[in-house]
Amino acid sequence: MLKEFTQYVLDLVRPELVETGGNTYSTRQLNRLNVEHDVNAINVRSLSGLVDYVKSNFDHERPVMIHVESPTKVNVFDSLNDVNDRRTYVKAAALLPTITFEQFVDREKFQIMLQACFVPNEHRSTVIKLVSSIVEDNSITTTDDGLSQRVTAKTGVASVGNVELPNPVALKPFRTFAEVPQPESEFVLRLKEGGRVGLFEADGGAWELNAMANIATYLEEALAEEIHNKKVYIID
Known part of the structure; x- marks a missing residue:
């Protein structure tokens, strides 16, 4: 108890800023209070579900980016905020059968x-x-x-x-x-x-590039109006 009290008193009298070597340092740990918090991404199993979410403008009307990550994964996220971070709103993962290759x-x-x-x-x-x-x-x-x-x-x-x-x-x-x-x-x-x-x-894995191109084409057609209005951007 005495140790904690002593540390508290030292913190009160210690300067908050220290300059050394031409740099300024804080003697206390600072936590930003108005930081944007992460969101829990919605998980869907189809491209149509992803398209429905984007068209709904349910969470906000800010432009979003759609990233075709792989033949089985597509993500929807917004632009960088003031701390160079972005939030992912939807993750689409294809529902596929089990196929045995290479054996x-x-x-x-x-x-x-x-x-x-x-x-x-x-x-x-x-x-x-x-x-x-x-x-x-x-x-x-x-x-x-x-x-x-x-x-x-x-x-x-x-x-x-x-x-x-x-x-x-x-x-x-x-x-x-x-x-x-x-x-x-x-x-x-x-x-x-x-x-x-x-x-x-x-x-040689060329099918993956073809599949990703097919996904991008589907999204471009399904979200043509949103893309034209610069509300949606697609990369693959």
Whole structure:
């Protein structure tokens, strides 16, 4: 108790400002009282929810920036304040299915994944048909030269033949917001003994740039009036 009282008395008699080496220092800790407080961002799972919020002008009428951070994340924030800080009002995160890449899965799981998590196109139909025709027995064989692969597959009710896997295959998995076109990208299709199948990405991540461009285009069209009136700015 005596220690705290002594410190209190010293604080009262100590000067608040000290100048040394050409600089001015405060001897007390100062806290700004009129600082803007952070806000809890609204979390949405769709681009349409984000657009509805921006159009509503619910919180304020100040201009906002929309940042397409990635194919699955978009944020809405305001401009820098007087202490060079900004507040984020909305965070949109895409609701996506679970898709297995870069590893082998059993044939049934692979077929379900293709039909449930990929946009229909010509290559998807070809891959589904091919994978469903694989013979499941101990005599299944594969020939692999590193570039293409041949597997034993059914060609009729009881006959068996060799089928060459198409590679690469162009597929459209659901990997970004549902409101925008899913970008098509190339994959290497591989099979292992036991009917296990794997998809391996082969576009170097270019699909991410395409997905972000699709998101920006969607937002530019949905918020055209707000952009024209300089109430909304979009970056990706």
